[in-house]
Amino acid sequence: MNDLLTGVETAFNLILAADPEVLTITLTTLRITFTSVLIGTLISIPLGAAITFREFWGKKTLISIIQTLYALPTVIVGLLCYMILSRSGPLGDLKWLFTPNGMIFGQTILIIPIMAGLTIAALQAIDPIITDTIRSLGATRFQFLKSHLREARFAIMAAIIVGFSRAISEVGTAIMIGGNIKGHTRVLTTAISLQTSMGNFNLSLALGIILLAIALIINLIMGFVQNR
Amino acid sequence: MIEIQDIVKDFDGNMVLTGVTETIQRGEIFAIIGPSGQGKTTLLRILGLLLKQTSGRILFEGKPISQISDSDPIRRRFGMVFQSPVAFKDSVYHNIALGLRYRGFSKEVIREKVLQKLDEIGLTGYENRKATTLSGGEKQRVSLARVMVTGPDVLILDEPTANLDPVSTEVIEDLIRHYNKKLGTTVILSTHDLMQGQRLADRVAVMMNGRFIQSGPIFDVFTRPCSEDVAKFIGISNVLSGKIIRKEEGMSVILVDGIEIHAIAEEAVGTRVKIAIRPEEITLHTGPDRWSSARNILFGVVEAVRPFGIISLISVKTGDLILSVQVTWQSIKELDLKPGVQVTLSFKAPSVHIMPDENSHAC
Numbered sequence: 404m405n406d407l408l409t410g411v412e413t414a415f416n417l418i419l420a421a422d423p424e425v426l427t428i429t430l431t432t433l434r435i436t437f438t439s440v441l442i443g444t445l446i447s448i449p450l451g452a453a454i455t456f457r458e459f460w461g462k463k464t465l466i467s468i469i470q471t472l473y474a475l476p477t478v479i480v481g482l483l484c485y486m487i488l489s490r491s492g493p494l495g496d497l498k499w500l501f502t503p504n505g506m507i508f509g510q511t512i513l514i515i516p517i518m519a520g521l522t523i524a525a526l527q528a529i530d531p532i533i534t535d536t537i538r539s540l541g542a543t544r545f546q547f548l549k550s551h552l553r554e555a556r557f558a559i560m561a562a563i564i565v566g567f568s569r570a571i572s573e574v575g576t577a578i579m580i581g582g583n584i585k586g587h588t589r590v591l592t593t594a595i596s597l598q599t600s601m602g603n604f605n606l607s608l609a610l611g612i613i614l615l616a617i618a619l620i621i622n623l624i625m626g627f628v629q630n631r
Numbered sequence: 632m633i634e635i636q637d638i639v640k641d642f643d644g645n646m647v648l649t650g651v652t653e654t655i656q657r658g659e660i661f662a663i664i665g666p667s668g669q670g671k672t673t674l675l676r677i678l679g680l681l682l683k684q685t686s687g688r689i690l691f692e693g694k695p696i697s698q699i700s701d702s703d704p705i706r707r708r709f710g711m712v713f714q715s716p717v718a719f720k721d722s723v724y725h726n727i728a729l730g731l732r733y734r735g736f737s738k739e740v741i742r743e744k745v746l747q748k749l750d751e752i753g754l755t756g757y758e759n760r761k762a763t764t765l766s767g768g769e770k771q772r773v774s775l776a777r778v779m780v781t782g783p784d785v786l787i788l789d790e791p792t793a794n795l796d797p798v799s800t801e802v803i804e805d806l807i808r809h810y811n812k813k814l815g816t817t818v819i820l821s822t823h824d825l826m827q828g829q830r831l832a833d834r835v836a837v838m839m840n841g842r843f844i845q846s847g848p849i850f851d852v853f854t855r856p857c858s859e860d861v862a863k864f865i866g867i868s869n870v871l872s873g874k875i876i877r878k879e880e881g882m883s884v885i886l887v888d889g890i891e892i893h894a895i896a897e898e899a900v901g902t903r904v905k906i907a908i909r910p911e912e913i914t915l916h917t918g919p920d921r922w923s924s925a926r927n928i929l930f931g932v933v934e935a936v937r938p939f940g941i942i943s944l945i946s947v948k949t950g951d952l953i954l955s956v957q958v959t960w961q962s963i964k965e966l967d968l969k970p971g972v973q974v975t976l977s978f979k980a981p982s983v984h985i986m987p988d989e990n991s992h993a994c
Contacts, residue, residue, distance in 0.1 A: 536717045536774075539679050540730040540781065541707035550729070554719055 406604070414609030424585075425606075429613055432590040435503050436571045439510035443566050447515050448559065451522025452548055466523060472516030477575030484509040484580050501582040506590070509576040514566035521565060525558030526551055557629050564625055568618060632657040632817055633678070633785065638687035640673050640841075647673045648684070649841035655819060660811050662832035663821040663843075666864065670841040671821035672714075675789045678819060679711040691785075707734065710783035714790040716770030717777075718762035723754065726762045726773050730781040748776040752806065768799025775803065779810055786810065788820040792827065804831055825865060829853065837861050858986055862907040868944070868955040869908040872988070875900050882926070882980050888951040893926040894983035905986040910944060910957040912982035916975045917966045925977035929954075933972045936963065947974055 417425055454465065486492050488500040488508065499505035529551060537550045552559065574592040581588030583597060591614045598607040633655040640648040647670045655661050663671050676682040678689065680699065688695050696705055710730075719726050727748055731741045749755050752772040757765075762773055771791065778786065788807065792800040808831065810816045821838075822828050828835050829849055836846035837856075845857045856862040859870045873887035875898055883896040885906060898904060914925070931949030943963055945956045956976060958968065968974075 530717075532713050532715055532717050533719065535676075535681055535711070535713065536719075536777075537729075538681060538701060539706070539709065539711040540733055540777070541704075542733050543702055546733050547701070550719075553721075557720070 407608075410605045410608040411612070413605035414612050417606065417609040418613060422609075425609060425613070427586055428589050428591055428594050428610065429617075431503065431588070432571065432592075432614075433617070435506050435510065435577075435590060436567065438507045439514060439570045440563065440567045442507065442511045443514045443518050443570075444563055446511070447518035447562070447566070448522050448552070450515070451519040452526060452552065454519070455523050455526040456548070456551075466520070469516050469520045469523070473520060475513065475516060477513060477573040478579065480509055480513045481576040481579030484512065484576065488580065500580065501584060501588060503581070503588055506577055506581040506588060509580045510570045510573065513573060513576055514569050517569060518562050518566040521562030522555075522559055525555040525562060528558065529554050560625055560629065564622060567621060571614065571618065632692060633819075634688075634690040635674075635678070636688040636690070638674065638677060638684045638689065640670070640677065640682070641685040647841055648677075650687070651838075651842050653836060653843055653846055655817065656834075657817055658811070658815045659833045660807070660818040660820070660831050662828040662835045662849075663819070663838050664823065664825060664828045664835055664864070665821075665838035667823055669838045671838050672789050674838070675711070675787050675819065675821055678785075679709055679787045680706050681711070707781065708784045709787060710778035710781060710785070711787045712771070712774050712778055712789070712791050714793050716767055716794070717774050718765065718770045720763055721761070722758060723749070723760050723762050723765070723773055724758035727776045727780055730777060734781065744780050748780045751809075752776045753802070766799075768795050768802065771795060771799065771803055772806070775806055779806075779814075779816075782814070783816065785817045785819065788818065790821055790823065793823070800827070807831060837864060839864070855984060856907060856986065858989075859905050859907075862905075862984070862986065867907045867909050867984075869910060869913075870986075871906050871908075871952065872903070873906060874903050883985075885983075890929065890950045890952055892983060893980045894985060895980055896985040898985065903988040905988055907984040907986060908954070908978060908982055910955040913954065913956045913976050913978045915945065915947070915956050915958055915962070915966075915968075916977070917968075917972065918975075926980040927976075927978050927983070929976045931974055931976060933968055933970050933974055935970060936968060947976055949976065 454462065484505065485500065487494050488497065488505050489495055499508060533554055534551070537547055542550060572592065574596055577590050578593045578596065581590065581593065583589050583593040591610050595607045595610045598610070635651055635653045635655070638648050638651040639646070651674055663674065665671055673682065677684050680696065683698070690696070691705060699705055719729065724745055727745045728741050731744060745758070749758060752775065754769060754772060762770065765773065791807070792803050795803065804827065807818060807820070811818050820831065832849050834847060835849050835852050836843040837852065839860055845852055845861050853865055856865055856867065862870050871887045873885040873892065875883045875896060876886045877884050877900055879893070882893050883898070885892045885894055885896070885904065887906065892906065894906060896904065929949040931947040934946040934948045934953060937944045937946070938960070941960045943958055943960060945958050945968060947954050947956055954976060962968070
């Protein structure tokens with residue numbers, strides 16, 4: 404117990420002193436996570452809307468598959484991305500293996516199912532009478548989509564938060580694609596994993612606190628927006 | 632203005648509409664009445680271009696509108712208000728402005744129009760309120776304003792006050808009447824509330840089993856129902872079967888369960904008919920001194936007294952017949968009406984409405 408308290412104390416000192424290594428790791432994490440979430444959002448929301456509002460063969464099955472992929476293990480995404488990005492893989496020419504771009508690629512794939520799935524759920528939860536009203540007011544196709552997304556905005560924001568949380572907290576893809584290279588692809592989760600195995604619990608705790616603090620701040624901002 | 636031609640809607644083998652035909656005139660208020668589950672909503676959704684019929688045609692100003700796309704400009708000339716009030720998760724202002732935004736009006740024009748509508752619906756000052764926090768009646772007013780602000784030629788309302796309290800209902804009815812009179816908006820509404828049909832409509836159609844079994848000016852339908860179902864639906868509880876047995880002084884005498892009833896009927900002697908007598912057209916007395924000049928005078932015994940607020944329905948057994956009579960609460964007290972009391976019933980020959988014997992008859 405005492406160890407834990409000392410650890411927390413040291414952790415805060417490291418944070419307050421703006422330790423250069425801690426800072427680099429945090430900034431790398433934020434850059435990779437935000438980029439993944441941004442790309443993931445740009446893909447998932449239109450994808451979710453298209454699946455919700457179009458009728459096609461196998462729609463229910465597709466939605467079930469997407470929901471199953473919520474539980475997609477990060478190491479499997481890591482493995483697949485490794486094979487795709489490795490020199491002999493289909494995207495080997497990009498030379499993204501062990502780079503932040505590769506990590507963004509992997510994390511984006513990881514969060515698309517959950518973000519698209521929650522977008523579908525958010526849009527399907529809209530009362531059909533809202534859809535009737537939008538149609539009978541004479542909305543164009545684009546206005547129809549815009550009004551639905553606006554009506555579901557809080558639930559869609561929640562989908563984005565979930566995607567963000569999954570991206571920032573996962574370690575499997577980050578370590579397999581990024582390789583935990585210091586100053587380059589080392590992020591909070593991979594650093595915690597490494598420092599813990601090396602016995603540097605204080606540093607691990609500091610990184611863990613930062614990770615949680617980021618998640619907290621993001622949630623507070625979203626909560627503020629929703630209550631506005 | 633709108634010609635409905637033999638509309639059929641089949642939901643996977645479930646025939647909801649079985650052939651609706653009617654012409655709706657520009658500027659009228661047309662009410663569709665009928666029990667729940669008879670296809671009123673389905674027909675209105677087809678008219679509101681939210682649903683496609685299985686067969687039949689709808690002409691709007693002579694042009695077929697059945698197969699138009701979501702982006703067809705004709706859609707914007709129809710407005711629809713639903714049974715449940717609709718509130719988007721936004722301000723009241725945004726809720727009313729939505730249709731105008733779809734139409735690309737400038738911010739200034741939208742502001743002017745929305746504020747005017749807020750004034751009309753009595754919600755001035757509510758523009759920044761979240762619409763979801765309004766009461767049901769207020770939300771329905773917003774729903775109506777959202778449609779009317781776009782200036783539709785045809786306003787379709789599906790049971791617009793079914794979920795509302797009497798005060799909110801009156802506000803909505805006043806607004807519907809106001810828009811119809813002031814803007815000349817053609818109104819098509821459905822209701823299961825007969826009184827609402829009578830209060831609002833110029834013409835009415837009775838929908839049963841997926842079609843209009845009777846339509847016409849409100850007075851005609853409510854005084855001359857064409858079948859037993861219609862008669863019962865519009866509140867005529869006395870529907871009896873009988874046969875015309877002779878003509879007498881220009882009147883027909885109809886034998887109903889051994890009792891002779893005088894009526895004005897064109898049908899020939901020997902014809903089997905159904906007759907309908909409104910409970911409020913029958914006068915009830917307890918003594919011989921107040922007999923009227925009515926042609927039909929029957930003696931009977933009170934069977935039951937069913938209170939309905941200030942008006943009560945009394946069941947009177949006369950011979951093998953049981954007739955419902957409408958009596959005020961005051962009269963029940965004065966005449967001390969209770970089961971077993973001997974009474975005299977009287978009603979005039981013109982109060983007896985004659986209908987064809989077959990119930991399925993469409994008029």
